[in-house]
Amino acid sequence: MFGGGFEQLNRAILEGALEETEDLVKRMLEEGVNPLEVMNKGCIPAMEKAGELFEAEEFFLPELIMASEAMKRAVKLLEPELAKRGTEKKIIGRVVIGTVEGDVHDIGKSIVASMLSAAGFEVYDLGVDVPGETFVARVKEVEADILGLSALLTTTMQRQREVIELLTEKGMRDKVKLIVGGAPVTRAWAEKIGADGYAEDAVNAVKVAREMIASK
């Protein structure tokens, strides 16, 4: 039996050691450790610790993102095993996210998607330059709890408002919570266009998303 591995796995995830994380998870599964236990004791505490360190500014953004990447690698290996046993990963909520039409800025949105995924959300990243209709259709299809709209240009941030209007038009506005973000976007803008939340950065996006799910 693989002994004392959870601490080692915690450390590997915290350090963002991708290959080591994968090796450890694989060894645990080979040795018959319950995948749910690997998730609950080996992975989730590591991400919680990463969050605490980040809050305390002992961890910086690159370290947090690397820990998230390691977490995602671990989850990818664990998910099929969990499914085999009929115990699926606990999903906090479903998020559809993308950059609005006319804007091909990808990175900020992808970081948010990655952090949400590592935090346990099921994330549907629609990419960049996404038409309003596509957002609305996907929200309906996956019964999303949250829709995240990113815009980096002052000229495209107005599209966020259009998507919200489209949701209202389709009678879906009250079915999904809306978070907006992007460099020119502010809390005042979010309020003005009737979004439910605004996140200044990726870490806050996760916080806001968690709060939204908790209040549902």
Next chain:
Amino acid sequence: MKAVLEFLTKDEVERIHEASVRILEETGIRVYSAQVRKLLADHGASAKDLIVKIPKGLVEDAITKIRQDVTLAAPDPAYDLRLPSDDSPFVATSGYSPFVTDYETGNTRGSTTSDLAAFAIVSDYLDAVDYFWPIVFPTEVPPVLQEFEALAVSLKHTRKHIQCSCSSTRTAHWQIELASAIVGGKEELKKRPIFSATNAPIAPLTFEKEACEAMVMLASAGIPLVPMTMVLASTTAPATVAGTLAMANAEELACLVIIKCANPDAPVIYASEASVAHKITGKFNYDSPEYPLLSAGCAQLARFYNMPSMVGDVPLEVMPGDLLSLERNVLRVVLAFLTRTDLSAFLGSVDLASSASLAQLVVDAEACEHARAYLRSFDLSEDTLALDIIAKVGPGGHFLGQAHTKNHFRREIWTRGLDEFFILDRSSENSIPERAVAKVKEILSSCKSTVKFDLAETVEEVARDAREDLWQADGWSFQSEAFS
């Protein structure tokens, strides 16, 4: 004699250049425009899917076509700017914020046409402002019109050169039409480009379709282009200063190649806001100590290519409550100016340039005037070396009784205190922020429009057609002769 902040040795400049060339040749750029991919391929680049790899020879060829001397013409020729600049850079407002911070209440709201007009009027008045970036967008008009309106409104309220953003071909078309109508035709506009255009690739190494097609269209019309790299160490560039410089320079060279393929004579200005991502938020970090060093490195690279530059933007964003914090702002400007950039656009922004304030514009201009004074150049001559006077005074003597001292003192030595303001009211007992607000009110209440009536009429005539066309063509891409 003049001070220069140099960050790289000659050998390091060459190594960064070589690294950038390799990035373009081996990694390539992602270009969303089929027309621009074809333009590059026709000139020898290899294009596969969206990725275009630019051979070294094409980069070197573009470098040979750089124009060192560039004139940024102004609607009033008295305000023409000739690059390279002399002692200190030409300075502009910051730009393109969707919000405005009320200079009296401090409240932030969406910016409008009348806000932009007020900024243009105050900028026209202030000597410290050499050219004008439309600092806020008129957000009450539809997004498709905003960049065009920004130029139109600015032209109606300032006599100075305007540097616009332009992210679509249709906007480019109408900006060119507008400026042509004012200067008397497209050929005349090539000689007297009264506006230039900024345009930023999406870091890392990505060119959005409409924005890069607009760049080609503007280049073809002879409009000076100011493509600005905004790579950030650790998010859109490696977490190393050397790697970030190589990436920034690669993006600038890629822009240069695109522009020179479109028009070998097009004036191009090397522009960078390469910096470091904030360690927590990942946002642009203007306060990073690496930022002025990256700017200095980019200025050196621009000089290496004999290219005018705009690399020393230093958004101050702090309203100085006292002389000590004003001095901090002055020294930050000095550091930026020491890069010897030719242009610098930073006045008036707040909240990481997402908003702008008229009071901030005035105090930033004040800091700018002090910084310029500190950085003047000095003569080195027989007279200023003063060997005869040194011999005359000899060991143990003093220079106070010498006519040479009296004659040179006020010319050579800076005697003006920080509280001897250039712009703010010196006689007032009020705080610096209060004096800034008073100055804004004074300018806005006393300044009549300085723009000639017939020019404003011309702007309005073109704007009527432009509005109709842009509004109808929302989402429609304009086919340019530049690609034919």
